Amino acid sequence: MNIEKNKSLKNYHTFRTEVETSFFFKLERKEDLTLFFEDNDISTSFLLLGEGSNVLFTKKFEGYILYMAAKGLEVLYEDENVCRIKVNAGENWDDFVKYCVENNLYGAENLSLIPGTAGAAPVQNIGAYGAEVKNLIVSTEVFDVKEKIFKEIDNQHCAFEYRSSIFKYPENKKRYIITSVLFELSKKRSFNLEYGALKNFAAERKHINLEDVRDEVIRIRKSKLPVPEEVPNAGSFFKNPVVSERSFQNLSAAYPELKGFPLSAEEKEYKLAAGQLIDLCGLKAYEYKGAAVHDKQALVIVNKNNASGQAILELSEYVKKQVFNKFGVKLVREVNIY
Ligand code: FAD
Numbered sequence: 276m277n278i279e280k281n282k283s284l285k286n287y288h289t290f291r292t293e294v295e296t297s298f299f300f301k302l303e304r305k306e307d308l309t310l311f312f313e314d315n316d317i318s319t320s321f322l323l324l325g326e327g328s329n330v331l332f333t334k335k336f337e338g339y340i341l342y343m344a345a346k347g348l349e350v351l352y353e354d355e356n357v358c359r360i361k362v363n364a365g366e367n368w369d370d371f372v373k374y375c376v377e378n379n380l381y382g383a384e385n386l387s388l389i390p391g392t393a394g395a396a397p398v399q400n401i402g403a404y405g406a407e408v409k410n411l412i413v414s415t416e417v418f419d420v421k422e423k424i425f426k427e428i429d430n431q432h433c434a435f436e437y438r439s440s441i442f443k444y445p446e447n448k449k450r451y452i453i454t455s456v457l458f459e460l461s462k463k464r465s466f467n468l469e470y471g472a473l474k475n476f477a478a479e480r481k482h483i484n485l486e487d488v489r490d491e492v493i494r495i496r497k498s499k500l501p502v503p504e505e506v507p508n509a510g511s512f513f514k515n516p517v518v519s520e521r522s523f524q525n526l527s528a529a530y531p532e533l534k535g536f537p538l539s540a541e542e543k544e545y546k547l548a549a550g551q552l553i554d555l556c557g558l559k560a561y562e563y564k565g566a567a568v569h570d571k572q573a574l575v576i577v578n579k580n581n582a583s584g585q586a587i588l589e590l591s592e593y594v595k596k597q598v599f600n601k602f603g604v605k606l607v608r609e610v611n612i613y
């Protein structure tokens with residue numbers, strides 16, 4: 276078992292800050308997990324890392340980084356309506372989306388170009404442009420660190436919510452390692468083009484195919500979002516806050532430009548756009564110790580000039596405070612801090 280010591284994580288997370296881990300183990304196959312946990316009693320000091328596109332390290336990681344590199348996918352079932360594909364956790368998410376589009380499988384195209392691994396996709400139920408990955412997941416296979424066995428957890432037991440699942444619960448972070456995900460894609464032509472930016476695109480086109488949608492999503496994303504290879508970042512730093520209808524009405528009276536998306540008529544709740552709240556605090560492009568609020572999308576914090584993880588965290592705390600002082604709305608972090 277090749278365990279590396281005092282290894283730099285700089286190239287293993289998209290904020291690209293200089294930070295070390297005490298131990299580093301690359302998982303090439305899911306069976307490595309059984310071996311690893313037989314030999315090492317480390318149930319409290321490990322972190323499963325995918326492509327590191329949703330994490331921020333603020334200090335040396337004192338423990339074992341288990342780097343998920345088990346790739347590959349396999350079609351397990353297909354008929355004239357659907358196709359079920361088992362994807363190993365270390366497979367790149369966007370390569371899988373590309374595979375679906377190239378094979379005329381519908382459902383994943385709005386989630387094009389989201390960084391990270393397929394194994395991390397269920398963790399925060401990745402979403403974009405009105406689509407969420409929970410709608411494609413049949414089940415996840417996990418290694419249960421407590422019982423040291425592999426298990427299947429079906430979709431209904433994953434407790435998927437907006438940017439959340441059981442895999443995000445603190446008690447499960449040290450328990451479940453996702454080793455593969457079973458997805459079901461549709462073979463029937465159907466698109467989800469209700470989301471603002473895609474609606475305009477759909478209105479302008481007579482005929483649309485899967486590749487058009489993927490290309491458009493990629494085009495929009497590239498025009499607004501910083502590419503981590505060029506400007507290190509971890510995507511949206513905060514979740515979009517949800518407030519009551521009454522709070523939304525009060526806020527709108529004071530700030531008529533405020534965007535609010537009704538979640539459901541019964542619950543009478545509204546989702547606000549966190550990026551707009553930050554922008555209205557005048558923080559777009561605000562810089563602090565090498566970190567900065569992105570100048571095109573204020574929900575993203577970037578490592579502009581050799582910022583430390585601690586500086587990025589401090590900037591995010593400042594942003595949170597300013598938003599609370601102005602709107603009375605508490606922002607909750609989406610990025611995982613270690
Ligand atoms: P990591 O960052 O390595 O890990 C994230 C968390 O998941 C960690 O707590 C880790 O322990 C856990 N984890 C990872 N793999 C596993 C596993 N196999 N088993 C158990 N736990 C695991 N997210 C969206 O939802 N929508 C977007 O549109 C979006 N856009 C983004 C754009 C940019 C530019 C960037 C940088 C990020 C964006 N993100 C988005 C966030 C990120 O891409 C997703 O959260 C992604 O799923 C993270 O994958 P990863 O492999 O990098 O996970």
Ligand code: NAP
Binds near residue numbers: 470515
């Ligand atoms: P955008 O299109 O400028 O929209 C701003 C915000 O308004 C988004 O957060 C979005 O919420 C919300 N919104 C817009 N139209 C909506 C509609 N018709 N119905 C409900 N909500 C609507 O956002 P963007 O920054 O360019 O991002 C585009 C998409 O990519 C979004 O879905 C966003 O979540 C996703 N994205 C996520 C990350 C991440 O790290 N999590 C990073 C980049 C982009 P939602 O976020 O809930 O969709």
